[in-house]
Amino acid sequence: MSTTPTGAAIPRDPTEAVIDNILRREGWPRYTDRSSDRGGPTKGGITLETLTSWRKRPVTATDVAALDEAEVRAIYRANYIEKPGFAGIADDKLRALVIDSGVNHGPARASTWLQDAVNDLAGRSILQIDGAVGPKTLAAVNAGDAAALWRSVFASRMRFYGQIITGDARKRGRVEDDALNAAGWLNRLAEFMEA
DSSP, rough: OOOOOOOOEEEHEEEHHHHHHHHHTTTTTOOOOOOTTTTTTTTTTTTTHHHHHTTTSSHHHHHHTTTOHHHHHHHHHIIITTTGGGGGGOOOOHHHHHHHHHHOOOHHHHHHOOOOOHHHHHHSSOOOOOOOOOOHHHOOOOOOHHHHHHHHHHHHHHHHHHHHHHHHHHHOOHHHHHHHHHHHHHHHHHHHOOO
């Protein structure tokens, strides 16, 4: 925690703590390029595709391997927190889960799970399921039961992991590839359940 010129403590931006946890879960600063990983060349959770989009030009696996922490943090903040509107989620635990879901499955899918959760808890469709978190979604989320929304998003994410594992196993005719990833995915989810 830093201080002001008068010595008063300046609270740390809570978004940085979310990014710290994402980097820890993603094994920062490890670089990987496993054939069983859908993302291909990846460092700190940032894939070749993500880095290409961020830099707005083609990049190589070497560029991914050379990523520094400052750029990775900037990518997470811009693409997975600010741009999808997740920074506006008031509850810290719900915000952290939705951001991490966006990192792992794409912000649009995480947004859809959040909107579905609001509608499910309301017992009717009060939000259009469009995968975009705007003012109406944020108002409904922030007025809702954060713990119940968290449980609903968590459950949607858990179901999706199951769909990935079984869908890929059927497509490939074998389970070895996603079986290697399953333990990491479920350990990641378990952290949220334990928190």
